[in-house]
Amino acid sequence: MSGPDTSLLTYRQALAVLGLPGLVDHETTRQAFLRAVKAARPDHPAGDAERFREVIAAWHVIQAEGPALPALAPPMRRSAPLPTLSIDPMLALNGGPVTTRHRGRTFRLTLPAGLRAGEHVRLKGAGRDDSDLFLAVRIRAAHGLSVLGDDLFMQAEVSPRVLQDGGRVEVMTHAGPRNAWVVAGLEPPVRLRLKGLGLPARGRHGQGHLFITLMPAEEAPSAAEHLLDRFARVWTTPRLAA
Template sequence: LSPMQALAGGQVEVRLGARTVRVTAPKGLRSGDHLRLRRGAADGSDLYLSVLIRPEDGLSVVGDDLFMTWAVERRLMADGGRVEIETPVGTRSAWITADMAAPVRVRLKDLGLPARGSRPAGHLFVTLEPSSDVPSAAEDLLVRFTRVWTQERLAA
């Protein structure tokens, strides 16, 4: 499974020799859990597949928790402040303090794998990477203002 399939569940294609079978995976599966494929009432033998969650698109799973990295403006890392993070469940904000020791990691509570059976909901751990390619909040606001202002002038 991919981390997103483990998070949200859904249809998964499983190759069994030369055959490909579609299986519905419930949300919240962890590595080591088992999916049961029912073979039929006639022979009574079910097939149990062990789940393995592989990292994909910068997202990985360890136990109940999700891990990802997010690029942050260098100045924000040095000065501290609020950072907006695009997570698999939408934009979330977090506060960081000035001059934190690297690697800077933020925990977003209960945004990991959902609770399933006796397993609690996991957390999302985001490693913040300083980057000079990310525009500052002021630069982003200026770009948005310029775009809206230009559109309004063209419409007038």
């Protein structure tokens, strides 16, 4: 589920992501961004989460360069990529210690739970003249999870019979097994939403959700096999004597 490293997009690459052949005025750039982000939205029939993240990253790069220039103006150059801190979805979910290096020095940080992509963390004394340096947070896909805004996304395999006839499915999530009900006759891919299993609320951000795309797979257990597996787990769990 990993995608391109959008944190290293150049200015020209960012323009190309939005379908722009070169530097144009701000309004033209904004309209190109709106078209691209609308087409790539994960909840759009033809949308794609990786493409959506790439479009957002391209827009941030263009905004960081300053106002859009006339089409005949020379391209602006960046002396170095913007500093970022790359973390995985589980660290974004739970927070915790992380180590990063900058200019030959090692820094140890304790991150809060619920960091969002694009937020900043501070490295004390890491800048020039011992000033503080702020790193933009980037959340890479890992552990079968990807992050978009407040929400988490994953895939799970289910029996084609479940998608055809409907029924209960059990999905192993980062929070443990969760049950959901599938309506009969849905065309794959089918996406479920598990409320409250996304990134935790933090600051102005509300509690996110977990979106699960169900992918048909012949070897995946059926609804009946899920029930048998659940029954077996219950009866094989050690019980304390009364």
